[in-house]
Amino acid sequence: MSNLSSASAALLFKQFRELTDPKKGVPSFHITLQNDNIYTWNVGVMVLNEDSVYHGGYFNAQMIFPLDYPFKPPQFRFVPSIFHPNVYKDGRLCISILHTSGDATTGEPDGETWSPAQSVESVLISIVSLLEDPNTDSPANVDASILWRKDRAVYNERVLKEVEDSKKNIPEDFIMPTGNSATAYVAPKNHIKxxxxxxxxxxxxxxxxxxxxxxxxxxxxxxxxxxxxxxxxx
Amino acid sequence: MKVRIKEWNAVSIWHWNVSEDEVCGICRVHFDGTCPSCKYPGDDCPIIIGKCNHSFHMHCLLKWLELETSRGLCPMCRQPFQTLGEDEVITT
Known part of the structure; x- marks a missing residue:
């Protein structure tokens, strides 16, 4: 293994451990490795805000990290894709934090693009915030973008249906976290009187x-x- | 009471002149440890402090600045990265 890849693996293991630690992790994300490969993460994305139309959903996503992480950004894809102004039909996201600087086609300011100081956590938090707060300036799904702006009720209905569908993705042994993060990954207490x-x-x-x-x-x-x-x- | 010292051994420790719990913003390893490519901490794997006051293992930062996509910017604050003068980096 080259220096570069062992360095990225070590950094990813560290972040994986932190994110899957019930005390340090963010309860909005349920992370497992695909075939024990530290470069391929399966992420269940959840919105814990009970007022959100996305609340209760469990959206499967996959993150693929390059061997020279953190110098290059990871790829992120919802599997299956979701109906959202910033999500393409193939599940990829249009979000500047996952793009590298200097891409003339996006014209994103350098301050918003990938930097090696970003972490998996900061990326995932950006993504879960984007779910609720779409960026309609650069839509990846024009229909979703128009619907979001013009007819929020219909948009919300469509999302609610996807939220319902996504519940089948919840792993059997997984307990959905509540708004109270303290109880997020803790097994239910034995309520024997x-x-x-x-x-x-x-x-x-x-x-x-x-x-x-x-x-x-x-x-x-x-x-x-x-x-x-x-x-x-x- | 008189004491005659027959032998003595001097022991010293060193650490980089940054706060102890600070980690490199790129590899997240403590500065008193090495960047992922090095084995021995110290002069062989120095830290670099920018005028913006953000510090990194030099090797980590150079790998970033080599990339075109870095545009020469500090990973933390995205200002053009400029090094503090060498005499401003103090080791104790």
Whole structure:
């Protein structure tokens, strides 16, 4: 592996770890690797703002990174494409942050184009903001752009249908995050009421149960297998 | 009490004169570490500080500035990148 590609892989691994860490990641994105390839990311894009017409949708996208990342921008594509003023029929996006400077055909100011100081997170945040706030100056889908400007109700209806369709993309084991990011990737808590627990007191590290179950003291390893129980006891 | 020193070893540490938690804006590695292409930190893999006050591993920044698409701009603030004079880069 050349220096350049091992450098890009290391940087991508770092950003992948951060973005998939429940504490550091952004709950709007659910990221997995395609065939364990660090250069191909599958991203589920979600809009958490409950007032948004895109809320509740899970839009599949793929990001492909060049070997010389971060010196060149990644490619981004919605799979399948979505109905949006800045999304082409093939799912690609018209967004300046993914373009390199000096492209005369786009005429984008240098300040808005790709720079190696951008991160995957900053790109994804730009994209999710674009969903709700289309840039109709440079439409990729003219029909969508006109509809967005002229007949928002019909536009929203069309989006709502896509949002409904996109729900089939939600991975089975995935819990859709709510507006409260703190709960985004945390498995649902076990809501067993204390009354419902019959003979399992010895699992819990409380003073009471220790007294009742002296003979179980040797089973310390098995105590506190559930975080919630620790909280209840402390 | 008298103490006779028979032997002594001097130990020193160094770090670049930037705040410790600062990372290179391109490779996101601490400045006291190297750019991804180098093995040994220090003079072999120096940092470069621009007049705009943004700093990078020199090797990272040069790779960017070599590209036409960089247009010679600082990755952070997109102003034309100009280096601080060499005597302004202080190592301690």
């Amino acid at each position: 204390e009354d419902d627990i019959v003979d399992e007191d010895f699992w819990y590290e409380s003073a009471d149960s220790m007294e009742e179950d002296d003979e179980e003291d040797d089973d310390d390893d098995n105590l506190s297998f559930d975080d919630e129980d620790d909280e209840m006891d402390s």
